[in-house]
Structures are given as C-alpha cells and as structure tokens.
Amino acid sequence: MKRHTGFTLIELIVTMAVAAILITLAVPNFRDFLLNNRLTGTANEFIAAANLARSEAIKRGRNATLCVSNNSMDANPTCTGGTNWGLGWLAWVEADGSGALNGDGRLRVGDTLANTGVTFTGGVSSFQYDSRGAVDNTDTLNVCDERTGETGRQITMTATGRVEIDRAFACP
Template sequence: MRANRHRIFKPPAGLTLLELLVTIAIAAILLTIAVPNLQSLFINNRLVTNSNNFVASLNTARSEAIRRGASVSLRKNSATSGDWGSAGWTMFVDSDADGTLDVGETTLKIDNALPSPLTLYANNNFVNFIRFTPSGQSNNSGTFVICYDGVLQQGGDPRSRAIIVNATGRVRVAQDTNGDGIPNKDDTTNVSSCTNP
C-alpha cells in the first residue's frame, strides 16, 4: 500500500526584484536626508570638543597662576602665523610677565595643533599670548574664535565658536543670541571674522 503523500508548498526564500528596488529607493531617500545632518553634527562636535579643550587650557593657566602665586601665560607656538591652532600653544610660568618663554621659566603644558581645517585666532589683545596674574586676572580682555574651514557659518549652520576672556580672568564660550549661526561678543554684536574676532 502506498502512502498518500501531501506536498507542502514552501514559498521561495529571498527577495523579489521589486522588493529589492523599493528597499534601495527607501534607503537612498533616507541617506539623502541623513548625510547633511550627520555632517553638521560632525562639524559641530569637532568645534565643541576643540573649543572646550582650549577653554580648559585657559582655565588651567588661570588656576595655576592662583595656585602658584605667579604669572602663568599661554603663548601660541608659531611666531609667524596668527593662527594659534596651526602649531598649538604652550603654558608656562611667566616669571618676568612678558609673555615670552625664557630660559629658566617652567613649562607646564604643551598643546598640539588643532586638526585641519580648524583655525584659532585671537583679537588684537591676545595676538601672541594671554597672561594670568597671581590674582587670576588676565592681562587684557578679548576674544578667541575657532572656525571650521575658515567660515563663521554656512547656510545658517554654525561653523565657529567664540571664547571670551574678560579682564577679571573669567573665561566663557560666547552664545549665538540672535540665532544667525554666528557667536556674539559681550556687546551682543557678531564676531566679525575668523581671523580677527
């Protein structure tokens, strides 16, 4: 006697060409939307990280000046470029308070150059150095600006961050109070450029 076999139908495994094309089209649409946002996120992350590192250097110099009871300076490592970020900066005990690292003065920290395409410029008050006194005051008040690719903003997206130092030595990151993507100085006017804030 022969057993009556029933065959069970199993659909073929895998995707049809139409399903594959629809999936690829949806993925392409999502990538078109996501990639520009990811690029802005990436740029903003680099700006925030590197500006926070510079703020930390400034705050460390100030606290070292207070702790040691001596002037401490931060000086850009390049004498030829106005860009603090191109060669980094050095923190040192500035015994004669001249902003120059002389023989016998103690080097506290050397920071490397910023990654390309970031730049870091100061206004005329801090062209080559900033010094903090034993009371924590800075030698002047002024602004530093860190820019991505040499622009303050692009298409409304921020491409810069400004760091404000007042004469009392307080260091802070400037805010964009008017929403145009460019950080504002203490007087609420925009930072004017990436090379002379």
Template sequence: MKSQGAKGHQGFNLIELLVTLAVFAVILGIAIPSFMDLIRDSKARSQSNQILSYLHYARSEAVKRQLNVEARMTQVSNGWNLQVLRTDNNELLRRLDVSDANVALGGDPNVIFDSRGRPLQQRCIGVIVDESTKYSRQVTVLPGGKIAVEAGQCQ
C-alpha cells in the same frame, strides 16, 4: 508531505529589494549632510573646550605660583598648539598639540594671567572649523578672570 507552492516560498523578490534600496538611499541622502554638520559642530565644541581647560590651568598656575603665566596659541601647518609658560623664565608648564588642519584659530591667541588670576587684557579666541562661521566658537577671557565658551566669532 507538503508541496512547495507559491505560498511555501519565503524571501524577497527583485522588486521588493529595489524598493527597499531606493528608500534607504533617500534616507541616507537626507541624513548624511545633517550628520556632517553635527561632526563639524562637535569638533568646534571639543577644541574650544580644550582651550578652556588649558586657560583654566594657566589661571590656576598663576595664582598658585604668584607670578604671571601666559597661554600662547600658535597656528601650525597641520593644526595648532597651545603652550602654558611662566613669563619670568619661559618655563614650559604644559603643552597641547592638535593635529587638525580643518580648524583655525582667530582673535587674540595669547592670554597672560597675573598673580591674582586676572588677564592683563580681555581676550577672545576664535575656533573656526572648515573656514565656516557656522561652525565657530569663541573662548572669551573677561577682565575679572572668568573664561567662557559660546557660539559665534570674536568681534
């Protein structure tokens, strides 16, 4: 029968456990701020892509229906909403409600597309997360009807 000596004992001693926890704490201290930046940037991207999608829908409805269609964005207390409306009778075609008080819209929140799918005016909609320009995106509607999302704020 084998005796349980110093060589037969397996596991961690207290010093090894404390060193492992200290290394883990340092790694977390470095990783968490970067992870929070990633979350904020992802939020700005996803919400600007939602706006992009609804603007494409409004543009295609204007061409399909051969009339002016408006995309109207409104900041509310717990986030923002976007409505796609016919301009002749204010019929609601589609609505998006986003409940995120950390995201603010800036720039020109209303875009009207004519029957050819062109905006009546060039517009820039800003999406700002946590009131920081570091985590902002701009959705630009160009005179020809092209809609693009890029980093930065509306000028």
C-alpha cells in the same frame, strides 16, 4: 506545495530605495555634525588650557602664561607671537619665578589646526595670569570654519581670567 522563504526582487528594490532616501537625508546633517564637533573641540581644548593656567597660577602663587606657539609639540616649545592661535598654543607656569619657561613649568599644549578647516584668531598673542588668576589683557578669540552664518564660536577672556563662550557667533 513547498513554501519558499526569502525576499523577492521587488521587496529588495523597495528596501534599497528607502535606504537610499534615508542616507540622502542623513549625510548633510552628518557633515554639519562633524564640523560642529571640530569647532566645539577646538574651543573646549583652548578653554581647558586657559582654566588650567589660571588655576595653576593661583595654586602656585606664580605667573602663568597662555600663548601662541608654532612649536608647542616640540621638546622645548616657545611662545612665538602673532595672533593666529591656529598655529597652536602653550600654557605654562613660572617654575622658579624667573619669568621664563623652564623645568616642569609646561602645563598643556594645543597642536596646530592646519589642514582641519578651522581658523582660530584673536587680537593678542598671549594672556598672562597673576597669582590671583587675573589676566594682563582681555581679548576675544574667534573659532570658525568654512561655513558662514552663526556657526562659529567666540571666546572672550575677561579681566578676572574667566572665559566666556558664545556658541552662536556669526563667522565672517
């Protein structure tokens, strides 16, 4: 008698049923994973820009600014005011002490968060670091998405210029 190798129809159906159950359980968790990564990435990009601006202010002995910018990716970006950090941001240092962005003063930019489902708001439009790394004002910025509950990130700028983050912030 010749022995046949392969799968029977029953074995194939059982395998597909088990795979379907596993996928059903994994997909919602994968969505949360993606949303959490988007929030964490946004918060980390901003914190990196803040830390860079602070360290460059100390290193160069000049003021550095981190501000809201809706044209941060342009060749000649500007601070545009407003408190919607989701428009983008710009970190720059006074290259010549003039108080303006010129020359090689641009340090880092953050692109707009439009169409990402992430909101990034605060109470001020800029932070200015002095040559000691301290900021001119303090504020708390909120990074949220469409989920509710303790899924957001809250970034606090302290008077010393250091950044603190709360990873269990309850978004409104």
